[in-house]
Amino acid sequence: MARISLTGIQKKWGEFWGVRDVNIDIADEEFVVFLGPSGCGKTTTMRMIAGLEEPTEGEVHMDGELMNDVDARDRDVAMVFQGYALYPNMTIYENIRFPLRMRGVPKSEQNRQVRSAAALVELTDFLDRKPAALSGGQRQRAALARAIVRKPQAFLMDEPLSNLDAKLRQAMRVQIKHIQRELKITTVYVTHDQIEAMTLADRIVIMDGGLIQQIGTPDEIYNDPSSTFVAGFIGSPPMNLVEGVLAGGTFEAPGFRVDALPVAHSGKVKLGFRPEDCTIGGDAPQVSGTVYGIEPTGDITYVSLRAGEKLVEIKTDRDYRADLGNRESVTLDTRRLCLFDAATGTRLR
Template sequence: MAEIQLRNVNKRWGSFIGVDNFNLTIADKEFLVLLGPSGCGKTTTMRMIAGLEDVTDGEIVIDGKVVNNLDPKDRDVAMVFQSYALYPNMNVYENIRFPLKVRGVDPATHDERVRRASAMVELDDFLHRKPAELSGGQRQRVALARAIVREPNVFLMDEPLSNLDAKLRVSTRAQIKNLSHELAVTTIYVTHDQIEAMTLADRVVVMEKGVVQQVGSPTEIYDRPANLFVASFIGNPAMNLIDGDLCDGVFETRNTRITGLNTGHGKTTLGFRAEDASLARDGEGQISAPIYTLELLGDATMISVRIGTSLVAVKADKSFRAEIGDLVSIHVTPEICHLFSTETGQRIDD
């Protein structure tokens, strides 16, 4: 069992707050993703769990034991970095084997464990090669195998796909997803890529400026963002957000009038996702504006209009044809709308 608890964890450097009062219990065998932009505190949080950064305040508990004062080597965690960190003078076999040697594991078991780990990441044909002879994706798989061979209680992965091209990211992401299912080990994964978070995680922790913004399953985070930051960060494209006034169930701003909303009043930010809206016949939609841009996506056409300072996107059929400047009408039903306080940024619950 490797349940991890972070209890009121803080990290400060002088007056700068890197992580602010982080509280979370990570269940045994859970795949948790720390998600947020650069500088939000996600990597610092992982490094504190690993023991590579000291905790300023609070406690980190692994498997029922407070580990604040334990060295990294004594925490039974294995870390995979974005930089691979392979030994260039060793071949793949020896790179994978290295953790077993330094930890004094019985040499009689090394070959079986190395080959089992290499098979999991499909490296059997490359064990004799040096890192310089491998592609980026193959080097990242060596780093994964080197973590697997240790059979740790916890995997920590710090943006392991960030150095790979788009095609390799997809295939390696699938491999990590399959490995997490096969190994059933508690995993904490750091990324700024919300697609990685949505596809890999059991739960996602969204962070900004050292503060946890929302914790939930990918579906919960996507369907009910807790605030404007989460709404704007999750989704491709991000949620459409329009500032306006809400009174007696009617939201109004330039080119926009949506009725039938059940809650809230005053200055309100209304959100909806591009795939939930649709094009309407002229004059029958809740938003009417000239086309700002069109993007052909293959399976759909993304249309954007400008409402005040906001770009608002809607997905149309791939066969849709129009020109920039043409007037379009967008159908936005109350059921697809999310409401946020413009002042506080917090979600206004239905």
């Protein structure tokens, strides 16, 4: 298995920057997820690791060896694609066997390995079918089997679950994580789905506009976002961001007053807090507003509260009910508050 290291990676098409100055070291057996909105450069970065795209600048190393001039077919990485990319003219057996055949594995060994990979993804009964005769989930598992059949140095997965329905996606997530742990293969996974990123990753790399915004464990990314972009991108609903003025450790905005903030900064800032870090009521509430909307989901209730001009989302008890327009006050968990520079969006500590 392999360590992957990207140093000063840039990709430019004409005047358009696809990826800018990406630096990251991925440890052996690590599961790293590249997360970001469409066009943020995450897939391009993965394609440069695979050798399918040439970096304009920078170096790709695998286990210390420079890979820039090594052809994709010689990099010993296996890739799973968004559209599965199963060869339509071949049966599932032939699809899974293809990488073994290309690498000259003896025939008897090919058969054993194909059956073992198919068993791992529970596809043994479908080996003689063509891809067109399989469901989306089965095709995805076939693509996975083709990737794992030859025990590559690294798995590269490009939004492999995005074509599946929510239920199947959840089941496949578990399966992918289980297989990765079992085979202990370094994995780079690209997605724009934060749930996938949070549940699968050892570390998440958040990208936007071709730049890395933050690298960290799912807990670090969730609890300690480095910018308003990360804070707003992760979490469902995302972190509430309220613009106001900070002076002498007190944050003030219409409907908000938060005292004793441990930040020496003063001026315009954005206060960030997660919907679950709020309690309706309390002895010393910091937010007051009117109920704008209530969304009970069964296990919890989401409340939208209008405080000043701002709508804030609050996650509360599943039994909470109130009439629209009711006045409510909210207490924030001050240990979990984040402050960001209002102009640049960077975290203030």
